[in-house]
Amino acid sequence: xxxxxxxxxxxxxxxxxxxxxxxxxxxxxxxxxxxxxxxxxxxxxxxxxxxxxxxxxxxxxxxxxxxxxxxxxxxxxxxxxxxxxxxxxxxxxxxxxxxxxxxxxxxxxxxxxxxxxxxxxxxxxxxxxxxxxxxxxxxxxxxxxxxxxxxxxxxxxxxxxxxxxxxxxxxxxxxxxxxxxxxxxxxxxxxxxxxxxxxxxxxxxxxxxxxxxxxxxxxxxxxxxxxxxxxxxxxxxxxxxxxxxxxxxxxxxxxxxxxxxxxxxxxxxxxxxxxxxxxxxxxxxxxxxxx
Amino acid sequence: xxxxxxxxxxxxxxxxxxxxxxxxxxxxxxxxxxxxxxxxxxxxxxxxxxxxxxxxxxxxxxxxxxxxxxxxxxxxxxxxxxxxxxxxxxxxxxxxxxxxxxxxxxxxxxxxxxxxxxxxxxxxxxxxxxxxxxxxxxxxxxxxxxxxxxxxxxxxxxxxxxxxxxxxxxxxxxxxxxxxxxxxxxxxxxxxxxxxxxxxxxxxxxxxxxxxxxxxxxxxxxxxxxxxxxxxxxxxxxxxxxxxxxxxxxxxxxxxxxxxxxxxxxxxxxxxxxxxxxxxxxxxxxxxxxxxxxxxxxxxxxxxxxxxxxxxxxxxx
Numbered sequence: 001x002x003x004x005x006x007x008x009x010x011x012x013x014x015x016x017x018x019x020x021x022x023x024x025x026x027x028x029x030x031x032x033x034x035x036x037x038x039x040x041x042x043x044x045x046x047x048x049x050x051x052x053x054x055x056x057x058x059x060x061x062x063x064x065x066x067x068x069x070x071x072x073x074x075x076x077x078x079x080x081x082x083x084x085x086x087x088x089x090x091x092x093x094x095x096x097x098x099x100x101x102x103x104x105x106x107x108x109x110x111x112x113x114x115x116x117x118x119x120x121x122x123x124x125x126x127x128x129x130x131x132x133x134x135x136x137x138x139x140x141x142x143x144x145x146x147x148x149x150x151x152x153x154x155x156x157x158x159x160x161x162x163x164x165x166x167x168x169x170x171x172x173x174x175x176x177x178x179x180x181x182x183x184x185x186x187x188x189x190x191x192x193x194x195x196x197x198x199x200x201x202x203x204x205x206x207x208x209x210x211x212x213x214x215x216x217x218x219x220x221x222x223x224x225x226x227x228x229x230x231x232x233x234x235x236x237x238x239x240x241x242x243x244x245x246x247x248x249x250x251x252x253x254x255x256x257x258x259x260x261x262x263x264x265x266x267x268x269x270x271x272x273x274x275x276x277x278x279x280x281x282x283x284x285x286x287x288x289x290x291x
Numbered sequence: 292x293x294x295x296x297x298x299x300x301x302x303x304x305x306x307x308x309x310x311x312x313x314x315x316x317x318x319x320x321x322x323x324x325x326x327x328x329x330x331x332x333x334x335x336x337x338x339x340x341x342x343x344x345x346x347x348x349x350x351x352x353x354x355x356x357x358x359x360x361x362x363x364x365x366x367x368x369x370x371x372x373x374x375x376x377x378x379x380x381x382x383x384x385x386x387x388x389x390x391x392x393x394x395x396x397x398x399x400x401x402x403x404x405x406x407x408x409x410x411x412x413x414x415x416x417x418x419x420x421x422x423x424x425x426x427x428x429x430x431x432x433x434x435x436x437x438x439x440x441x442x443x444x445x446x447x448x449x450x451x452x453x454x455x456x457x458x459x460x461x462x463x464x465x466x467x468x469x470x471x472x473x474x475x476x477x478x479x480x481x482x483x484x485x486x487x488x489x490x491x492x493x494x495x496x497x498x499x500x501x502x503x504x505x506x507x508x509x510x511x512x513x514x515x516x517x518x519x520x521x522x523x524x525x526x527x528x529x530x531x532x533x534x535x536x537x538x539x540x541x542x543x544x545x546x547x548x549x550x551x552x553x554x555x556x557x558x559x560x561x562x563x564x565x566x567x568x569x570x571x572x573x574x575x576x577x578x579x580x581x582x583x584x585x586x587x588x589x590x591x592x593x594x595x596x597x598x599x600x601x602x603x604x605x606x607x608x
Binding site: 066067068069073075115116117124125126127128129131132133134135136137138139140141142143144146147149165166169170172173176177 | 322343344346348349351353354355356357358359360361362363364365366367369384385387388389392393394395
């Protein structure tokens with residue numbers, strides 16, 4: 001089926017989208033809590049981005065085919081934020097929402113990091129070992145051009161992930177070869193496992209860096225505001241097809257939506273205990289129904 | 292004993308280039324990526340005939356492998372080209388996650404493998420690539436012996452759905468397999484019949500094994516030479532059938548004896564039919580500068596060494 005979106009008629013039924021985001025946050029928290037492992041921080045920070053992408057921006061079918069011809073494609077490079085990816089895929093109709101119960105369990109299609117190996121609909125590449133997704137997205141974008149397929153390729157990357165050198169090979173390639181059907185988004189939450197990116201290895205001015213490499217760069221100042229994220233993605237779409245790859249610097253807050261998880265790297269890869277889960281869920285009341 | 296004729300020395304990498312050129316005409320889904328070694332990989336004909344399907348990625352092998360994985364999404368069949376060292380060790384994690392684990396239909400084509408790369412020395416002479424690649428689940432690993440077989444293998448892997456590592460070399464070597472051969476992935480080719488020793492060889496060592504068999508025949512020893520062009524999946528049936536007859540085996544490869552063809556053969560024999568085995572391979576060492584002939588002599592990878600190993604293994608029966 002062509003994508004199931006909440007409301008085809010009005011672009012910004014903001015309340016419905018915000019309800020979707022809140023439910024995604026609950027899904028993230030409940031997935032990682034159940035198995036006492038996984039990465040809630042970055043997942044929570046990207047709930048609005050995934051919601052915007054799958055509920056508003058991308059043209060796709062949930063009748064999943066690996067080749068993805070004549071639809072938009074998305075590649076998650078920072079695969080550790082799988083909880084948000086799985087929640088949004090399930091709630092967009094790729095697989096039953098109940099399957100979120102199997103996250104990280106033995107014999108599950110919902111592996112700790114996303115994989116094609118278990119044939120989970122919606123996933124087109126394994127990711128987790130960082131720095132590889134941009135190259136994959138560029139390759140898929142080049143194939144779209146060869147196939148005269150006008151649809152776009154989207155990708156998401158962590159900010160800390162840009163410390164991996166392969167990204168800069170890919171960034172150089174995409175500009176040098178006018179891969180202008182690609183929108184690569186960087187989740188700028190400023191945190192990584194060992195602390196803030198500024199303390200671990202400063203990224204410098206990413207806007208200047210991408211521009212120096214020849215990219216079109218847009219910034220979304222509040223990546224946790226669904227309206228701003230949608231606007232940013234729409235602006236980015238307008239910039240495609242003009243000879244330059246497009247980058248969105250998406251400013252987000254790690255752990256967004258749960259007060260004690262925000263503005264810290266502590267919840268990068270740690271699950272809440274029973275008590276913490278209760279507090280976190282109370283801050284995000286059920287909207288679309290828990291799985 | 293069946294004799295094989297060298298129809299004129301040619302490099303295996305030119306066989307790859309010829310195969311790729313033919314694929315360009317035959318299969319519009321075939322695309323090629325190269326990391327600044329188009330001439331060395333003999334990819335110029337494909338590049339010139341199909342510029343829209345040729346992707347020069349620069350000296351950036353990690354990006355090349357990732358791009359190739361992405362290009363399969365939408366139906367393309369990417370062939371990547373660079374030296375064996377930069378095709379494997381340099382990009383192992385990219386191959387592991389984006390290609391092998393993701394099950395992508397990428398053909399990793401690797402030239403200048405082994406000692407016969409010659410004068411550039413050990414930095415470029417990878418002797419560990421077969422081991423690296425055969426350990427990856429789902430990866431098919433091929434090491435061809437001459438120009439004709441490399442061309443045939445290049446054509447064959449385009450029709451195989453799944454990741455493939457195709458290994459070939461730099462120097463001009465004997466060209467002795469049929470021009471019109473049907474290359475069957477995973478199927479050993481028995482070149483000679485014999486009763487005293489089985490010689491299982493791959494790549495450049497296949498011709499050396501045939502020379503060794505001729506020398507042994509002069510001394511009344513008959514050797515069964517098997518060309519194992521596919522290291523994985525290994526044609527265990529062919530190897531077992533021969534070793535059950537001869538009672539011993541010499542394996543020969545331009546690779547470290549740790550992780551190479553010899554160990555794959557030993558695994559099969561130890562579980563199915565334990566038999567004496569001698570290894571013609573480098574012995575846990577790096578290479579060095581020199582001519583290909585000098586290096587193969589110094590590291591014991593030629594017909595002379597295979598003859599000596601054959602006599603030794605027969606004694607151990």
